[in-house]
Amino acid sequence: MDELSPARVWLMRSAFVALALLLLFFHLLPIDTQPVSLFSPELFPPLEAIDPAEARLRALLDQGTDRVLVGPDLLIAFAFAWSLRRPEYVPALLLAMLFLLNDLLLQRPPGLWALLALLACNNLSNRSRSLRDATFGAEWIAVSLLLVGILLMNRIVLSVLMVQPPQLRLSLMELGMTIAIYPFVVLVTRTLMGVRHAGPGELDSLGGRG
Amino acid sequence: MARDRSQSGDYTGPLRRLLLAVLVLLLGAIFLLWRIDSPRVERFRAQVTDKLVPNLDWAMAPVTGTVNLLRDFQSYQRLTEQNQELRSELRRMQTWKEAALQLEQENARLLDLNNVRLDPRLTYVTGVVMADSGSPFRQSVLLNVGARDGLVEGWATMDGIGLVGRISGVGENTARVILLTDTSSRIPAVIQPSGQRAIIAGDNSAAPPIDFLENPDLVRPGDRVISSGDGGVFPAGLLIGQIAADPSGRLRIRLAADFERLEFLRVLRHHGTDAVVNSPSVIATAPSATNLPAAESEPPAVTE
Numbered sequence: 001m002d003e004l005s006p007a008r009v010w011l012m013r014s015a016f017v018a019l020a021l022l023l024l025f026f027h028l029l030p031i032d033t034q035p036v037s038l039f040s041p042e043l044f045p046p047l048e049a050i051d052p053a054e055a056r057l058r059a060l061l062d063q064g065t066d067r068v069l070v071g072p073d074l075l076i077a078f079a080f081a082w083s084l085r086r087p088e089y090v091p092a093l094l095l096a097m098l099f100l101l102n103d104l105l106l107q108r109p110p111g112l113w114a115l116l117a118l119l120a121c122n123n124l125s126n127r128s129r130s131l132r133d134a135t136f137g138a139e140w141i142a143v144s145l146l147l148v149g150i151l152l153m154n155r156i157v158l159s160v161l162m163v164q165p166p167q168l169r170l171s172l173m174e175l176g177m178t179i180a181i182y183p184f185v186v187l188v189t190r191t192l193m194g195v196r197h198a199g200p201g202e203l204d205s206l207g208g209r210g
Numbered sequence: 211m212a213r214d215r216s217q218s219g220d221y222t223g224p225l226r227r228l229l230l231a232v233l234v235l236l237l238g239a240i241f242l243l244w245r246i247d248s249p250r251v252e253r254f255r256a257q258v259t260d261k262l263v264p265n266l267d268w269a270m271a272p273v274t275g276t277v278n279l280l281r282d283f284q285s286y287q288r289l290t291e292q293n294q295e296l297r298s299e300l301r302r303m304q305t306w307k308e309a310a311l312q313l314e315q316e317n318a319r320l321l322d323l324n325n326v327r328l329d330p331r332l333t334y335v336t337g338v339v340m341a342d343s344g345s346p347f348r349q350s351v352l353l354n355v356g357a358r359d360g361l362v363e364g365w366a367t368m369d370g371i372g373l374v375g376r377i378s379g380v381g382e383n384t385a386r387v388i389l390l391t392d393t394s395s396r397i398p399a400v401i402q403p404s405g406q407r408a409i410i411a412g413d414n415s416a417a418p419p420i421d422f423l424e425n426p427d428l429v430r431p432g433d434r435v436i437s438s439g440d441g442g443v444f445p446a447g448l449l450i451g452q453i454a455a456d457p458s459g460r461l462r463i464r465l466a467a468d469f470e471r472l473e474f475l476r477v478l479r480h481h482g483t484d485a486v487v488n489s490p491s492v493i494a495t496a497p498s499a500t501n502l503p504a505a506e507s508e509p510p511a512v513t514e
Binding site: 096104166174 | 226229230233234236237238239240241242244245251254255258259262263266269270273274277278281292295296299302339340341342343344345346347348349350351352389391393394414415416417431432452454455456457458462464468469470471472473
């Protein structure tokens with residue numbers, strides 16, 4: 001089938017937009033209104049010692065839905081996976097707009113994360129030919145290095161401009177989760193969404209156009 | 211042509227590189243603009259949120275409900291046990307209610323005797339939580355009430371029991387509440403019964419620490435912490451929580467409000483603060499009365 005017909009390209013572009021909006025939607029659901037409990041210190045004296053009635057009430061009201069871990073940053077993982085495989089499905093303008101929208105709605109400093117993510121995606125799409133022939137391990141390492149790199153750059157720029165950077169341990173946890181989830185993201189990208197590398201015989205985007 | 215495009219770099223094509231450069235410059239400019247003129251960009255952010263998120267409400271409400279239903283599954287399993295506990299708790303509460311009613315009557319009598327007038331302007335708007343901050347780094351929620359309902363930046367927000375946060379970022383139909391647990395939250399408070407003043411500084415943990423406490427020796431675990439009204443942004447006397455300590459000995463607050471599931475929040479209307487008037491009377495020794503604005507309530511010494 002024609003992987004590069006305009007209809008198919010636009011279909012996949014809109015699929016990526018839909019995916020990004022879906023991820024944003026789940027981020028914004030008001031189900032995580034408390035801080036991550038992993039680093040919350042144990043308080044003492046325990047409430048039972050001071051106010052037993054209040055402690056009993058809290059135990060009853062407790063729904064057992066503590067927010068233990070930080071989730072991975074799935075949007076950037078998908079953006080990386082798609083940029084590596086089919087750069088023409090995720091053009092720079094689309095990525096910039098989606099990342100900026102995420103910055104605005106997720107209360108990040110607007111523009112900076114979008115800028116870094118865009119550069120990283122562009123870097124990956126430039127390397128997509130060399131990484132196509134490499135093993136998945138090489139791709140994973142490249143992606144991990146880029147993730148670490150934009151995390152560091154983000155912190156450096158924020159520190160230089162005297163903006164309080166996000167909490168390091170949370171950032172590191174998110175980074176670890178994103179790196180760990182990346183193989184599954186690639187699996188989903190390949191099998192469910194059908195976004196694969198252009199085969200050696202196929203034309204790539206430039207070949208298709210010119 | 212296809213030989214070494216990966217090395218030569220013209221794979222991207224000059225047009226695409228130009229587009230990328232423009233985008234990079236644009237994003238960088240947005241970030242720098244935010245750094246220089248934060249309020250303007252934050253207002254823009256509030257407007258974007260205001261335009262987009264209410265449109266998602268039709269989908270968000272049922273999905274949130276479903277997720278909560280699935281999460282509640284654990285508690286369904288111990289339903290009967292919980293029911294019995296709740297019944298016995300209710301019985302205990304009934305005795306408390308009697309005691310509270312008696313105290314309320316007594317309090318009303320005493321207030322009447324002393325001719326105390328409570329602030330009648332302290333009313334509230336109730337809003338539904340539409341969305342949270344979306345990231346673990348920030349602690350805030352979005353309410354479905356906004357400038358349309360007369361909300362103003364800085365107003366206090368409570369759940370049924372305790373203080374939850376303050377309004378920051380008001381759109382036409384939405385308003386963002388920065389929770390007490392957010393790293394940018396600073397709330398002036400008083401610790402009862404010693405009357406010590408302190409700042410509750412959020413640090414992205416469930417129990418925010420206490421800063422700028424004058425004399426920690428006077429504070430005991432279990433002391434109640436209420437808002438002090440210093441700075442005039444908040445009404446005084448809203449319950450925040452109880453004093454506790456973490457293992458390293460730092461004083462923290464066990465918050466009274468239930469942050470686990472914020473659904474409805476009260477935004478307290480607060481008109482009590484007098485605007486600071488730029489009058490030279492404090493600095494200059496002899497201010498001329500003509501310098502003072504006409505609307506200002508002038509001190510008696512000046513009017514004479």
